Amino acid sequence: MTREPRAVVLKGVRKRFGDVTAVADVDLEIRPGELMVLVGPSGCGKSTLLRLIAGLEEHDAGEVWIGDRCVDEVAPGSRDVAMVFQSYALYPHMTVAENLGFGLRVRGAGPAEIGRRVSEVAEVLGLGGLLSRRPGQLSGGQQQRVALGRAMVRDPGVFLFDEPLSNLDAALRLQTRDEIAALHRRLGTTMIFVTHDQVEALSLGQRVAVMDRGRVQQLGTPHEIYRRPANLFVAAFVGSPPMNRLRLARDGEGRLAGGPFVFPGSSPHPEATLGVRPEDLTVAVVAPPASGPPPGSAGTRPGPHPSPEFTATALRVESLGSEQRIHLDGPDDAAWVARAPSALRIAAGDRVDVSVAWQRTHLFGPDGSRTGAAPQPGRGSHPGTPA
Amino acid sequence: MSGAGATNAAGAAGVTPLVATGAAAAATAVILLVAADALSGAREQATREEARAAASLYEVPGVTEADVVSLLDGRARIVAPEAGGSGPGAFAYRAGALQPAAWIAVEPADEGNGWPWAAFVLALLGVLCMAAWAAARRRAPPPSRYPAAATLLCAALFALVAAAAQQWAHGELGAVSSARLARGLRAAGIAGAAGADPEAAARVAGLPWASGAALGEPDRIWTMPREAGEAIAADPQLRSAPRYTVVAGGATYHGGAVALREGPAGRAETPAGTLHLVFLGYEETSSPTVALIASAIGSALVVSLVLFLLPLAARPRALARTLAAWGFLAPAAALLLVFTFGPLLFSLWISLHDWRLVDPAHPFVGLENYRALLSDGGWWSAILNTGVFTLHVPAAMAVALALALLTRESRRAVRWARLALFLPSVTSVVAIAVVWKWLLNDGYGLANRALGAIGIGPVAWLTSPDVALVSLMVIGVWMVVGYQMVVFQAGLAAIPRVWYDAAKVDGAGPWQRFRHITLPGLRHTLFFVLVTSVIGSFQVFSLVYVMTEGGPLGATDVAVYHIYREAWEFLRFGNAAAMSWILFGVVFAATWLHFRLLERRGAHA
Numbered sequence: 001m002t003r004e005p006r007a008v009v010l011k012g013v014r015k016r017f018g019d020v021t022a023v024a025d026v027d028l029e030i031r032p033g034e035l036m037v038l039v040g041p042s043g044c045g046k047s048t049l050l051r052l053i054a055g056l057e058e059h060d061a062g063e064v065w066i067g068d069r070c071v072d073e074v075a076p077g078s079r080d081v082a083m084v085f086q087s088y089a090l091y092p093h094m095t096v097a098e099n100l101g102f103g104l105r106v107r108g109a110g111p112a113e114i115g116r117r118v119s120e121v122a123e124v125l126g127l128g129g130l131l132s133r134r135p136g137q138l139s140g141g142q143q144q145r146v147a148l149g150r151a152m153v154r155d156p157g158v159f160l161f162d163e164p165l166s167n168l169d170a171a172l173r174l175q176t177r178d179e180i181a182a183l184h185r186r187l188g189t190t191m192i193f194v195t196h197d198q199v200e201a202l203s204l205g206q207r208v209a210v211m212d213r214g215r216v217q218q219l220g221t222p223h224e225i226y227r228r229p230a231n232l233f234v235a236a237f238v239g240s241p242p243m244n245r246l247r248l249a250r251d252g253e254g255r256l257a258g259g260p261f262v263f264p265g266s267s268p269h270p271e272a273t274l275g276v277r278p279e280d281l282t283v284a285v286v287a288p289p290a291s292g293p294p295p296g297s298a299g300t301r302p303g304p305h306p307s308p309e310f311t312a313t314a315l316r317v318e319s320l321g322s323e324q325r326i327h328l329d330g331p332d333d334a335a336w337v338a339r340a341p342s343a344l345r346i347a348a349g350d351r352v353d354v355s356v357a358w359q360r361t362h363l364f365g366p367d368g369s370r371t372g373a374a375p376q377p378g379r380g381s382h383p384g385t386p387a
Numbered sequence: 388m389s390g391a392g393a394t395n396a397a398g399a400a401g402v403t404p405l406v407a408t409g410a411a412a413a414a415t416a417v418i419l420l421v422a423a424d425a426l427s428g429a430r431e432q433a434t435r436e437e438a439r440a441a442a443s444l445y446e447v448p449g450v451t452e453a454d455v456v457s458l459l460d461g462r463a464r465i466v467a468p469e470a471g472g473s474g475p476g477a478f479a480y481r482a483g484a485l486q487p488a489a490w491i492a493v494e495p496a497d498e499g500n501g502w503p504w505a506a507f508v509l510a511l512l513g514v515l516c517m518a519a520w521a522a523a524r525r526r527a528p529p530p531s532r533y534p535a536a537a538t539l540l541c542a543a544l545f546a547l548v549a550a551a552a553q554q555w556a557h558g559e560l561g562a563v564s565s566a567r568l569a570r571g572l573r574a575a576g577i578a579g580a581a582g583a584d585p586e587a588a589a590r591v592a593g594l595p596w597a598s599g600a601a602l603g604e605p606d607r608i609w610t611m612p613r614e615a616g617e618a619i620a621a622d623p624q625l626r627s628a629p630r631y632t633v634v635a636g637g638a639t640y641h642g643g644a645v646a647l648r649e650g651p652a653g654r655a656e657t658p659a660g661t662l663h664l665v666f667l668g669y670e671e672t673s674s675p676t677v678a679l680i681a682s683a684i685g686s687a688l689v690v691s692l693v694l695f696l697l698p699l700a701a702r703p704r705a706l707a708r709t710l711a712a713w714g715f716l717a718p719a720a721a722l723l724l725v726f727t728f729g730p731l732l733f734s735l736w737i738s739l740h741d742w743r744l745v746d747p748a749h750p751f752v753g754l755e756n757y758r759a760l761l762s763d764g765g766w767w768s769a770i771l772n773t774g775v776f777t778l779h780v781p782a783a784m785a786v787a788l789a790l791a792l793l794t795r796e797s798r799r800a801v802r803w804a805r806l807a808l809f810l811p812s813v814t815s816v817v818a819i820a821v822v823w824k825w826l827l828n829d830g831y832g833l834a835n836r837a838l839g840a841i842g843i844g845p846v847a848w849l850t851s852p853d854v855a856l857v858s859l860m861v862i863g864v865w866m867v868v869g870y871q872m873v874v875f876q877a878g879l880a881a882i883p884r885v886w887y888d889a890a891k892v893d894g895a896g897p898w899q900r901f902r903h904i905t906l907p908g909l910r911h912t913l914f915f916v917l918v919t920s921v922i923g924s925f926q927v928f929s930l931v932y933v934m935t936e937g938g939p940l941g942a943t944d945v946a947v948y949h950i951y952r953e954a955w956e957f958l959r960f961g962n963a964a965a966m967s968w969i970l971f972g973v974v975f976a977a978t979w980l981h982f983r984l985l986e987r988r989g990a991h992a
């Protein structure tokens with residue numbers, strides 16, 4: 001596929017449905033050959049954005065550029081894009097081969113060319129034996145492949161995927177995810193992939209755009225999105241289990257305080273939110289009085305044991321095999337979750353010492369945007385990591 | 388066969404004979420009831436005809452009241468019109484031609500006690516036999532043999548009862564018809580004595596060819612062998628001889644005749660001295676074969692019901708559930724049986740007979756009615772007209788589909804289009820036809836006046852053989868288009884929008900989307916509308932009946948209208964029934980073909 005990949009650029013694109021603003025002034029640039037993932041909760045406007053790019057909806061304001069032309073007046077079929085739908089949208093009365101060849105056929109390609117392209121794509125996707133079947137006779141995974149193949153046959157400049165994996169079972173979803181990544185490496189085509197699943201987004205995207213209420217909340221690499229969430233929404237949406245949060249308020253001396261923590265230095269904000277990812281908490285079981293060596297000490301994080309910030313009760317312990325999730329009654333009775341190695345011996349009801357890796361925490365201002373990491377409380381000497 | 392066995396208390400095994408006995412008794416009762424009902428119907432009918440004959444006789448000049456009374460064996464009263472003619476338990480008939488009107492009242496026949504005692508006793512005997520047999524087997528019942536034995540017994544029993552009932556009913560009916568025949572002949576005799584010619588005599592006797600049929604109709608005039616004719620001629624009581632019974636086609640005819648002597652003064656072309664025997668009256672009594680077949684089917688049904696219930700008898704819960712289910716099903720099944728399959732089979736039966744309303748006998752003719760239709764030009768031209776008329780269906784579907792597509796995007800447009808176009812579907816066809824007839828009137832019709840206003844000469848919408856059928860087709864389109872549009876709208880709404888999205892991204896234009904997505908997505912809807920509309924079109928009647936009455940010059944004579952006229956104007960029900968079945972066959976074949984095609988094409992969709 002010697003095709004020149006195309007850039008997709010959205011300039012101030014807005015779309016309203018009656019009173020609902022589905023897409024609100026989105027500026028987004030997808031680089032040629034990039035695999036960009038749009039992620040966000042249901043109803044945030046991801047599909048609408050994708051359909052605007054495809055030309056299936058008309059935007060109310062702004063411009064959509066594909067490659068080096070503005071496509072606002074260009075019909076969907078002429079935009080050099082192909083789209084894979086969540087429901088696959090296979091035509092039930094056509095065979096797999098006819099479905100695959102439909103895009104070429106309506107463009108007036110000859111039967112020989114159609115046959116050649118269809119068999120090429122069928123070979124890549126392993127659909128060879130299914131060409132004469134109809135969609136109703138295929139499994140969900142096979143239908144998904146046909147939908148993929150239908151997009152590939154036309155060798156478009158941009159691929160658009162609207163939640164193509166959400167109708168598959170978990171194992172097949174993982175497998176297909178890998179295949180799409182491999183396909184992207186092979187073809188080098190621009191791909192825009194919409195999903196509501198943040199794990200899928202982080203694992204698949206070269207860059208990820210997190211959307212909420214019609215706006216792009218953050219655009220960045222998966223690492224940036226995870227480690228430096230731009231605001232509370234992104235922080236809460238990305239990561240599983242979600243980030244632990246604690247509301248902080250300014251005390252009499254101008255310091256932020258909440259739960260057992262008092263942070264040094266005077267704060268410009270009257271209040272803030274502390275965010276700690278579950279893996280940045282370290283849990284150790286408190287030795288019962290008049291007993292032997294502390295039973296939990298063997299399983300805690302290796303290296304020098306940080307001094308515990310607070311003690312809590314393990315309310316519930318989820319064992320996931322590779323790790324454990326410990327639900328705690330966190331500071332100020334906030335429900336917190338910590339991740340711990342599976343070797344840690346702990347049961348519900350145990351008292352635990354909890355320490356925090358402060359340099360990896362997040363502080364969010366009153367408007368929700370990230371201001372940086374939280375300083376180490378109490379000791380006062382730890383400088384705030386720049387955001 | 389020991390008494391001890393019979394007196395043993397009924398155990399679980401006793402259920403079998405109990406159920407079988409109950410079923411047998413019920414079936415017997417049903418057969419007897421049906422037979423008794425048939426008989427009383429026949430008697431009543433005989434009485435009516437008797438009264439009609441008497442009334443006709445009274446019209447013959449010279450026939451006195453005493454003659455009529457004598458004909459009716461003294462059971463007649465002649466009453467004044469004011470009296471209403473309906474004494475207690477009397478039938479009254481108006482003698483149409485009498486001036487002033489007079490009424491002949493006849494007491495209903497009261498013959499026999501109405502109950503087939505002999506058959507009843509036979510059935511009872513059979514039931515007793517079976518009960519005894521069941522009791523004797525009780526000791527060591529071989530369960531596997533029960534169903535077979537029960538089947539045999541039931542079958543034998545039913546054959547017995549059916550045969551007895553049939554024999555009895557047959558004899559009774561024969562007696563009824565013989566009596567009626569005798570009266571007919573006597574009426575002819577009285578009329579003849581009063582100076583009426585044989586034709587008038589036959590009319591008086593209320594016999595077939597009296598109602599306008601020609602004397603020369605060959606199968607009604609039997610030319611006898613010379614000896615027989617001479618024997619009749621030698622008989623001084625010429626008019627009342629001979630009387631005979633013919634068994635043919637599974638039915639029994641009791642007949643009588645008067646002989647007509649053709650003299651030089653009679654029909655010139657007939658050689659002098661030839662005797663014609665005019666078959667004056669005959670009465671068909673239904674064939675024992677048919678009754679036996681019917682009762683065999685009935686027995687089979689009952690037996691299979693019993694066999695079906697037997698295994699359930701040991702599981703009361705299942706039995707109760709089954710009975711409840713059948714209880715709920717029974718009303719619907721009975722309705723279906725009585726109002727759908729019953730008439731259907733009856734019309735098939737009629738179509739195999741020479742069935743005329745004016746003729747009380749309906750001789751079995753096999754496929755003769757169908758054979759005659761093959762060479763019936765009128766019928767085939769009606770079929771052709773129906774076919775041409777049916778062409779309005781594809782036209783209407785095209786219009787309806789276009790309208791449905793046009794109104795697809797807008798809810799309000801959908802509503803208005805529905806309201807406006809669906810109205811014809813909920814309006815009486817007769818009202819529509821009357822209005823259109825007025826609109827399309829040659830002289831004062833709105834259509835022609837509008838055309839006249841723009842200088843186009845009047846069009847003979849309904850009075851020209853070339854135009855009339857087309858006019859009806861246009862009205863046909865107008866009538867069905869709303870209904871079809873609503874169905875198409877529903878079909879369109881069921882096509883997922885995402886298919887269109889996918890096709891748009893694939894580069895398909897509006898026509899290609901219509902061709903590759905809308906049409907295939909609608910094909911079940913299209914098929915449904917096509918089949919129902921074609922069937923509806925094959926059955927078009929009211930429109931033709933009100934607007935053109937098949938005219939002009941038979942140009943709009945469609946199949947159902949043709950059948951209607953055959954039955955109710957020409958009173959040839961046998962022919963009409965045969966036509967109905969041919970029409971049914973055509974519609975059925977068309978539908979079946981459609982289904983097969985659809986099945987093959989859409990097997991994987």
Ligand SMILES: Nc1ncnc2c1ncn2[C@@H]1O[C@H](COP(=O)(O)OP(=O)(O)O)[C@@H](O)[C@H]1O
Pocket residue numbers: 017020021022040041042043044045046047048049
């Ligand atoms: N055709 C439409 N008509 C009206 N509202 C729509 C339409 N399509 C989407 N919306 C609204 O726009 C918002 C964004 O929808 P969508 O883009 O489908 O969200 P998602 O991120 O789940 O794909 C939702 O509030 C939805 O209700």
Ligand SMILES: [Mg+2]
Pocket residue numbers: 046047048163
């Ligand atoms: Mg969506």
